[in-house]
Amino acid sequence: MAELSTPPATAEELRAAILERYESLSKRLQQIARYVLDEPNAVALETLAVLSERIGVQPSAIVRFAKSFGFDGATQMQRLFRDGLLLGAHSLGYSERVREFAETVDGKAVGDPAQVLSEFVEGNVMALQNLGAMIGREALAQAVRLIGQAQTVYVAGFRRSFPVAAYLAYSLHQVDKKAVFIDSLGGMARQQVHGIGKDDLLIVVSYHPYAEEAVHLIDAAVDRQCKVLSISDSLVSPVAKPASLVLQVREAEIRKFRSLSVSMCLAQAPSSPTPFRPPSRPATRRNWVPGPRNETNVADVLKIEYILHRPGGGRPRQSRGGPNGGEQTPAGPDHPRPVGHRSLR
Secondary structure: OOOOOOOOOOOOHHHHHHHHHHHHHHHHHHHHHHHHHOOOHHHOOOHHHHHHHHHOOHHHHHHHHHHHHHOOOOOHHHHHHHHHHHOOOHHHHHHHHHHHHHHHHHHOOOOOOOHHHHHHHHHHHHHHHHHHHHOHHHHHHHHHHHHOOOEEEEEEEEEHHHHHHHHHHHHHHHHHOOEEEEEEEOOOOOHHHHHOOOEEEEEEEOOOOOOOHHHHHHHHHHOOOOOEEEEEEEOOOOOOOOOEEEEOOOEEEOOEOOOOHHHHHHHOOOOOOOOOOOOOOOOOOOOOOOOOHHHHHHHHHHHHHHHHOOOOOOOOOOOOOOOOOEEOOOOOOEOOOOOOOOOOO
C-alpha cells in the first residue's frame, strides 16, 4: 500500500481519501479507518492510548495508519479533526455524552418499566438531536432529487431494517410515487427486482451486521446501471461502498438494545409530499371532490330523484286555480286533505 506524499488539508479531504483507499488497506488498518470515519469527535479529543483501547489495536497501528495518509504521526491527524470540530461545534462531545449516558444506564439496576422508558427517551432524544449534524442539507436534497427523478423506487430492508424500509415504501405510496417494497417473501428478493433499470432507484436500509440479501440486491442494481441510495451506519459498510449516495445514521443503544428512532425520523424527510408530488388533477366523476358548486349539483340531483320516485308517480298533480297557482300535494293516507278543502273538477 503506497503512502500519500501530501497529507489532506481538511477533515473532509481525509474522509474522502479513506473512502477512496479503503479497499486497499489491510484488515487492521480498515478497522482503524472505520473508527476514524464513525467517531471523528473521539479521534479529535481522546489520547492515543484511549483510542487504541476502544479500537482494539496497538497505538503503533494508529501511527502507521496516520503515516499511510501522509501525516508525520497520529497527533497531526488528530489536529485535523480538532480543527474541524471548532468549525462545527453542534456535534461537539456527542460521542462522549452517549458514552457517559451508556455507562450510567448500564450501572443502574432495572427498577420499573417507567425507568426503562425514561432511559429510552433520553437516549433517543440525544440521537435525534445529532441527526441534523450527520445529514447535511446537500445530501438530503440529493436524496430527494434521486427519488423524484426515478421512474420506480424499489425499497428493501431485512431483519432489523425491515420496519424502516416498510415505512419508507408506505410513505412513498402516500405521495403517489411509484414504489415497490421488496419484502423477500418466499425468498423471492431477486425476482422482485427483475424489472429494475437505469431509470429506477433502489433504496436499501441495512445496519451491522449487514444482511447478505441487501448486498446482493445492490450488486444486481449496479449491474443494471440503477442508482442506489443506502441508509446505513457506516460510510464503508458493504451496502455503502457501491451506492450513489449514503445517508449515515447513528442510532441510540440502550441496555444493548439498538433503537430505530433516528432511522424512522430520517425516512420521513425524503418522502415528504412537497418535492415531487404530481400536480393535482381537475375534478372528474372518478376523482370528485366536494365543493360549493358540486354540492349545489348534488342537491339538484337529489331533488329530481325525489320528484321522480315519490308516491303517486313522476308527475305531481297540478291545481286548476289554487290560491297561489302552484302545486298541491296529492291526497292520500300520508297527505290527508285539510278540513274544508274542495277540489276543483
